[in-house]
Amino acid sequence: MSRRQCTTDIPxxxxxxxxxxxxxxxxxxxxDGKQLAFLAPLAGVLNxxxxxADEPQKxxxxxRDTDRGIRIYFWAYTNQHILYLQDxxxxxxxxxxxxxxxxxxxxxxxxxxxxxxxxxxxxKEHAEEIxxxxxxxxxxxxxxxxxxxxxxxxxxxxxxxxFLGFITDDDFNxxxxxxxxxxxxxxxxxxxxxxxxxxxxLLFEYVGNERDALGVAGVPASRTSARHDDVQAAxxxxxxxxxxxxxxxxxxxxxxxxxxxxxxxxx
Numbered sequence: 507m508s509r510r511q512c513t514t515d516i517p518x519x520x521x522x523x524x525x526x527x528x529x530x531x532x533x534x535x536x537x538d539g540k541q542l543a544f545l546a547p548l549a550g551v552l553n554x555x556x557x558x559a560d561e562p563q564k565x566x567x568x569x570r571d572t573d574r575g576i577r578i579y580f581w582a583y584t585n586q587h588i589l590y591l592q593d594x595x596x597x598x599x600x601x602x603x604x605x606x607x608x609x610x611x612x613x614x615x616x617x618x619x620x621x622x623x624x625x626x627x628x629x630k631e632h633a634e635e636i637x638x639x640x641x642x643x644x645x646x647x648x649x650x651x652x653x654x655x656x657x658x659x660x661x662x663x664x665x666x667x668x669f670l671g672f673i674t675d676d677d678f679n680x681x682x683x684x685x686x687x688x689x690x691x692x693x694x695x696x697x698x699x700x701x702x703x704x705x706x707x708l709l710f711e712y713v714g715n716e717r718d719a720l721g722v723a724g725v726p727a728s729r730t731s732a733r734h735d736d737v738q739a740a741x742x743x744x745x746x747x748x749x750x751x752x753x754x755x756x757x758x759x760x761x762x763x764x765x766x767x768x769x770x771x772x773x
Contacts, residue, residue, distance in 0.1 A: 682713070
């Protein structure tokens with residue numbers, strides 16, 4: 507058999523197999539372990555389906571997207587809400603939606619035009635609320651808000667003057683703030699003294715660059731367990747404090763050197 511005959515006898519893989527929707531994808535179990543959610547097509551468009559964990563064959567679609575499909579979703583800690591992100595026509599101005607599984611009602615939690623919403627934190631300690639970042643005040647920076655997933659009530663937690671973003675914990679405390687440097691690195695800040703007004707309740711102090719603050723200074727691996735006094739690093743000469751934030755440097759907290767000899771295989 508010639509090479510030509512071999513190639514013509516092998517059928518092409520249909521484009522639908524390579525680029526079409528999966529039959530099912532991204533399964534997620536509810537936090538109480540009783541329900542299962544996954545993505546699957548509804549009228550040819552990916553939507554979220556939910557079933558009892560022991561009866562997946564009885565799943566029902568709980569979202570009704572008819573355009574681009576849903577690809578980012580997760581369970582709320584209420585175990586009765588599905589949260590998902592969706593934009594319009596690929597503009598990347600994401601909105602956060604909540605689906606009440608008891609009523610099938612879908613609520614737009616971030617109903618703002620030309621705003622790219624970000625989910626900042628979801629916590630079992632605040633099952634009916636999440637933290638979201640919204641750049642509706644200044645398109646360059648995301649302010650942190652609390653939002654009630656049942657009512658849609660939105661409350662400003664911290665205005666963002668010029669940070670790349672924040673690190674928060676399960677109690678919805680702001681633990682650290684991060685700012686990009688002109689050289690492409692990152693500088694880390696921690697909450698300092700109280701700001702004195704509702705829009706800026708916290709003022710942040712410079713801690714160090716990302717290596718000093720998150721590596722040498724020994725920040726716990728779990729960001730939710732990080733304490734303010736766990737992160738203290740030497741000030742960088744290249745620090746550029748924001749004029750809007752009274753920042754001060756703090757001394758490095760000394761940690762014993764790590765023994766990495768066992769991590770390096772002998773030759």
